[in-house]
Amino acid sequence: MNNKIDKNKIEEAVRLFLEGIGEDVTREGLLDTPTRISSMCEELFAGIGQDASCHLTKTFSAPNNEMVIEKDITFYSVCEHHFLPFYGKVHIAYVPDGKVVGLSKLARTVEVYARRAQIQEQMTSQIADDIMEHLQPRGVMVYIEAEHMCMTMRGIKKPGATTVSFATRGEFQTSEELRKSFLEIIKG
Numbered sequence: 442m443n444n445k446i447d448k449n450k451i452e453e454a455v456r457l458f459l460e461g462i463g464e465d466v467t468r469e470g471l472l473d474t475p476t477r478i479s480s481m482c483e484e485l486f487a488g489i490g491q492d493a494s495c496h497l498t499k500t501f502s503a504p505n506n507e508m509v510i511e512k513d514i515t516f517y518s519v520c521e522h523h524f525l526p527f528y529g530k531v532h533i534a535y536v537p538d539g540k541v542v543g544l545s546k547l548a549r550t551v552e553v554y555a556r557r558a559q560i561q562e563q564m565t566s567q568i569a570d571d572i573m574e575h576l577q578p579r580g581v582m583v584y585i586e587a588e589h590m591c592m593t594m595r596g597i598k599k600p601g602a603t604t605v606s607f608a609t610r611g612e613f614q615t616s617e618e619l620r621k622s623f624l625e626i627i628k629g
């Protein structure tokens with residue numbers, strides 16, 4: 442859990458917000474809403490101030506240096522512009538250089554960066570940079586496809602529009618073949 446979260450402040454702000462939108466904060470259905478929202482924030486923003494390196498330091502000897510892919514890691518995040526959800530799948534590939542991490546640790550790294558106010562491209566780069574820095578593989582590629590609620594339920598209102606972002610590091614930057622085989626596998 443995020444120790445920096447000040448639940449009292451959030452609850453006070455939610456009461457003000459409810460008043461701001463013209464709600465009656467004393468009506469029964471809303472009485473517990475400020476505390477519900479402050480508890481929810483502990484979950485949604487648990488990644489703020491968290492350091493993903495703790496998940497990537499415990500490594501195992503790689504049986505070989507072939508590409509490892511963890512695909513279809515579901516994530517939910519919140520866009521920093523509108524505080525509306527964006528969600529989808531993260532696919533990660535890396536080429537080890539003598540060591541691998543436990544598979545769950547890639548998904549844990551995704552959680553650290555998804556559980557905060559984000560923009561998709563930044564989250565994509567942060568995941569790639571952390572894997573590069575802490576696992577020191579020969580290369581890494583992160584591919585994210587997501588739907589942004591700020592594009593669907595408000596503003597331009599285009600449900601179904603998908604945002605794709607990717608980040609390449611090391612051998613994935615130089616080898617089109619590696620990029621192609623990763624993309625073929627995640628699309629397969």
Ligand SMILES: Nc1nc2c(ncn2[C@@H]2O[C@H](COP(=O)(O)OP(=O)(O)OP(=O)(O)O)[C@@H](O)[C@H]2O)c(=O)[nH]1
Pocket residue numbers: 520521522559560561562589591592596597
């Ligand atoms: N690049 C990028 N843009 C995002 C992301 N999430 C939301 N946005 C966009 O952020 C932009 C914010 O634009 P602004 O013009 O400041 O805000 P706005 O008037 O509410 O924009 P509209 O959505 O066009 O109504 C919008 O175009 C959103 O679609 C993201 O993860 N990456």
Ligand SMILES: [Zn+2]
Pocket residue numbers: 520521522523524525589591592
């Ligand atoms: Zn947005």
